[in-house]
Amino acid sequence: xxxxxxxxxxxxxxxxxxxxxxxxxxxxxxxxxxxxxxxxxxxxxxxxxxxxxxxxxxxxxxxxxxxxxxxxxxxxxxxxxxxxxxxxxxxxxxxxxxxxxxxxxxxxxxxxxxxxxxxxxxxxxxxxxxxxxxxxxxxxxxxxxxxxxxxxxxxxxxxxxxxxxxxxxxxxxxxxxxxxxxxxxxxxx
Numbered sequence: 551x552x553x554x555x556x557x558x559x560x561x562x563x564x565x566x567x568x569x570x571x572x573x574x575x576x577x578x579x580x581x582x583x584x585x586x587x588x589x590x591x592x593x594x595x596x597x598x599x600x601x602x603x604x605x606x607x608x609x610x611x612x613x614x615x616x617x618x619x620x621x622x623x624x625x626x627x628x629x630x631x632x633x634x635x636x637x638x639x640x641x642x643x644x645x646x647x648x649x650x651x652x653x654x655x656x657x658x659x660x661x662x663x664x665x666x667x668x669x670x671x672x673x674x675x676x677x678x679x680x681x682x683x684x685x686x687x688x689x690x691x692x693x694x695x696x697x698x699x700x701x702x703x704x705x706x707x708x709x710x711x712x713x714x715x716x717x718x719x720x721x722x723x724x725x726x727x728x729x730x731x732x733x734x735x736x737x738x739x
Contacts, residue, residue: 563647566628576652579625583645650708657687664696665703
């Protein structure tokens, strides 16, 4: 996803977060959106209908309203806004950003770590302590082993993204070397 789409998804998520004034309604909306996103992903016909440019917005909205059932009217109005603005395809990203906002409001942070090899207990503990020191009450850590990183890890927690992988370091080095070669060839010609 592009940075622009990510910013838009977060903006929509924050708007929904503000529209739902209490924790209970936010948690309920989070559950409904989760179920909706999961249903769309599992139901290929629904996904195709929602993505198709020739399907009218009111038909897309009717499908989504049926899927939402008796959801909070503010959530239904929010989904209607996404459909009206042609942003329904961003629903999974909006859901993820909204979920992060809800969890953050409750003092919970979810951290995704991709590492070249399994994290050792000491590093896992350092990560948890760092986020507890930032004021979070609960730290949920998900680890994935990704040998393509070569070494190091990539950490994502809400808006925070840390890439200390060897693959990224090699990529940056390659860019610096290419830039150095280009500047020498321009200066020497």
